[in-house]
Amino acid sequence: MRILTILDRIDRRIVYLLLAVVVFVPLKWTIFSLPLPITPEVQSAYDTIQNMPKGKIAWISVVWGPGTQAENRTQMEVLVRHLFMKGVPFILMPWDQQGTKVAEKQVEDLAKELHKKEGVDWISIGYRPGYLMNIIKGSIINMNKTLGTDRHGTPLYEIPMTKGKTISNVGLLIETTPSGTLNDWISYLGQPLQVPIIYCPTAVMVPDGYNYVDTKQVAGMLPGLTGAAQYDELLHHTGFAQRGADALSMAHALVIALIIVGNVGYVLTRRQRGSA
Amino acid sequence: MILLANNLAFSLFVPQARPAVLAAYIGVCLALGIGFIFLLTAMPTRFRRPIVIATTFILGLFYFLEFMFPGRQMAPLRDRLAAAESGFRTAQQDLYAVVVQRNDVSARLAHAGQALNDAARSLDKAAEMIDRVKPDAEEQLRRAAEDASRWAKARGVPGKVLEFDAETGSISDIRTQTYRKRVGDLAKAAEGMSDARAAMEKAQSVSASTPPKEVDAIRGSLAAGADSLALARSNLSDNFLSPYTQPVGDVSVVIGAFALGLGIYGLAAVHAKAISGKRPGWLNSLAFYVAMIAMTLVGFLKDYLGKRPAQSLSESVYNILFYGALNALSATMFSLVAFYIVSAAYRAFRVKSGESALMMASAFLVMLSLVPFGVLITSGLPVHGWASIFRLENIGHWILLFPNAAAQRGMLFGIGVGGLAMALRVWLSLERGSYFDKEM
């Protein structure tokens, strides 16, 4: 019965090692991709992009830094992939100094993969410190003047993608964020101009995010990494999102298995001691 | 009251632009401060405790009174806005009923129309009031600004200092600032009211034949209108202490910042002792010193070296220390929780007692409801209808929304009252315990 008593007290280091393996392996190699049920808020995010009228462009707001890139970068990745596939041009707007580099590199990689060109299919305005509300309100008056130049210093009115475009051409806002910046977008852009918003919060913020989904203040939401994985499935693509969701699933499975194992060991040990 | 305090501040606190005079003034201030502290050292013991008690009480009184006094100036206008807002909210509720329940629509709509008519009357009155009050406020603002500039000229204060001041809001120009805010708030209130009125007009056109989706959209804009009225109302509620909250907050933040030296001194002393005594681990203490000095140094150098090669070097070193080391250390330390949460769950969630079994059960359900493989277990159940409540994601959502939220709220009330009582005891110096009982 020794084996059963061991179940009662597995060394914590073995537990840690198990966790590391269980997360690392599905993250690195696609071993299995669990089918994901698509939740309504993700489906409506997908439909929003799918039904975007021709000639509209999208704004992508990057509020995150490297700390939450596992979730936020992945959400951005799947949405950018969809925009590229649909041929919707977009402007990348990074508000975080470190996140800027990570986000731009991600978009560059995707553009290379899908043969898209900077200046035609996408631009980035580079890191912008400053008050979000002022930039939105300024853009409503004159978008190209307020946003100024792209990350290489070319004025927006000279770039083919944005030449002659105004705020009325903006047909979508994607907010990828680990903090509470959504309200500014809703009050200054989403509600007044009826621009649909796709909200991509981190897992901790998801319960709060459902409030905005219920009130239809956001058109769709990608809840954390699992939301990104569902989106990937809608795109019939297998990428980091799917692997991350697998890793999350496996980690939870490990926790649940360990709890069961621990209880089996505990009950058996107690019974053994009781009979001895 | 504002006028009195402000005139006093005006004649006492004059910004000085000429460097020599400024230096002299600052010197005198420092000397006065030292003198004040010197006086305190000579204070007889029996006065010390009463002085501390009085200081605590008076400084607490500022925020207490600032909250407790309603703003008198605009009270009738606020009442009108409140009445209009309540009409909006009533109509909004009626429209909600219309959308959700399709029976008895006409009675509901009539009720909503009644509420909106009341709201419209209140809005008219409020607009009238604003029209009446606004010229006065503008006149007061103009006079305050004139006074300020005249007074500045008389005392040789360069206009630049003063003008700059008015924007950032310092104590010397609080009167102008107060009036400017009032004029701005009135304008914003008028803007909010016109937004609300537009929503209202749309709502008044709702009839029994309007499609539910449209009614729902109108309901949403009514709610937004009510919110903007509430905002306008709260903006107009400044009392005689409100303009001073910003300067008082700044002062307390600055004074608090000076206390950092205490902590850094203590930390540095511990490690200095370790190094000088060659205690075990003294090399780590050395590493602490190197890291601290390097970080402080490159932080300042990158800001104050101007455009020199050394500046760009310190910028790169700063990036390495901040993005490379500090961020990685912080993120990794945080992510340790992932490991500990597993080992804690494994160890603690045992069927040792009813309580731990219950905790385990709810953790289990919520965890399953959040991950794809858990959701798969019950994916066979229908999405709609009564059986859907047994789908795991719905169970998890329900647990978080009802029993969990209720238990948290029950705890929070106790914590809130406990905190309020503690604050009250400290404020009135009723608190007991080692630090608070000590003789001085």
Place this chain on the structure above:
Amino acid sequence: MHQLASFIEQHSTAVILWVGAICTFAIYSVLYKENPYYRLAEHIFIGLASGLGIYMTWSDVLKPKWWDPMVGKGQWWWAFTVAAGAMFYFMYSKRNAWISRLIMGGMMGMGTGAAFQAFANTYFPMVTASFKAVVPTVLKAHIPRTEPGLGIDLALSNLLFIIVLITVMAYFFFSIDHRSRSMRGTASLGRWFLMFAFGAMFGSTVMARMALFIGRLDYLTTEWGPIVPLWLWMAAGGLLLLAIGFFLLRPRPPKKLDEQPAEEVVPVEPVAEGGAQAS
């Protein structure tokens, strides 16, 4: 010096990645046990954070709020705050320690005076949010005024919400003995609900924490990983395997497992007293 400078500037991205990876491994090593690498990382961490604290206190607080107004805009009266700040340092004086208590008392006063507004803004909305109807609207004939369409499910959920709220609050009454007849059932029910809620909070946090770990792994594999030469990967893999082997085969002192199962994990026998907590 110049060479060092240009080297750092040219390779700063790589240096940042390497420093980040080394720091990550040093912190993770504490999972095995506390060791000199962790200790070094910990001291550097505290050093860097204090250094940043000093720099930020100047650049975010003292410069914009104190130095700039005082020197740049001629507001000489900010010099008084120096005296106020200096009062803290009297705590090291034996005779005049009370001066530090004066300024501490002032700071405490400011914090406590604001508590009344904080209480009203935080807890008053919670009171009205708890006004929930517990009867489904299908029970009566005419139109509901508030909460239209309150179905049986929502009504039952509301009822449960209120029962949980009341019993949990009852548990936290201190001046009533829980052993008294009126309270025994209510308070212990409240405790049960509390434990259920704690489980839910625990369960809903796991995902967010795992995502943090995935984030670190992602950093190591997709950002730092590509710049690491292959031989280093192989050497590291070999070392890891060796380490695992040593751990599994390490000599262990013989133990009587069946008699004292709690000893290995918790050297101190936990104070097992009923009702204190769940574990």
Place this chain on the structure above:
Amino acid sequence: MQHANLAVYILEGAMVFLILYKILSARAGRRLFIRRIPGLSAIDEAVGRATEMGRPLLFSPGIGGFNVVSLQALAILGHIISLVAKYRSRVIVPTIDPLVYTIAEEAARDAYEANGAPEAFNRDDILYLTGDQFAYASGVVGVLHREKVAGAFYFGDFFAEALILSENGQQVGAIQVAGTPQVTQVPFFIASCDYTIIGDEFYAASAYLSREPTLLGSLVGQDYSKAILLVLMVLGIAAATWLTITGFPSIEAALLRITTAFNG
């Protein structure tokens, strides 16, 4: 809300009155009953055990700034330090705020002096460990392991680092007692500490430990205040339910007015 309204005057006024009234009557000598809080009784035991084993204790006042929560944590610390000084044992206090640090140091020095052992007080045991959340956590983890603490107390504001601290304390085999007003962290303390003080037992702790009439009176006053809130909510629930049954417009209007007043 920016400024108080009638609801605030009535409700907060009643609460303040009750708390002050109970404090005064307790000071006048009325005896008051307080129920048992088991976790707090364990503090004495932990201190005793640490003394027996000749190992130090650790007290963390949390990572909050200089606020009401930290002041309450310091009040609990005062009690623990005087116990420790009585036994001539050691307690290490890592802090994150300079002001909390100074008060802790003063409290410790006084406690040792009051127990006639000023030479036993070691200034290095009261630590300031930077203002950064996770740098602080890493420092406390280091102290837990290096000093092989026999008991650890966590009282104050804790956030994500709660589990990091308590799991490491668990690893070194310390008896751990924790209490925090941050409700979301309580489950993690329950999972890895021996005793956890829940909810506003945290604010009751200093009254329970010191049996000081002022604090006991305040605690009873708090009970009355909570009772007011509870009664108010029960009335509101009854009104809302009655409204769904009868649909009286007057009830609806009254509920709407109360809700508006309470939400500013």
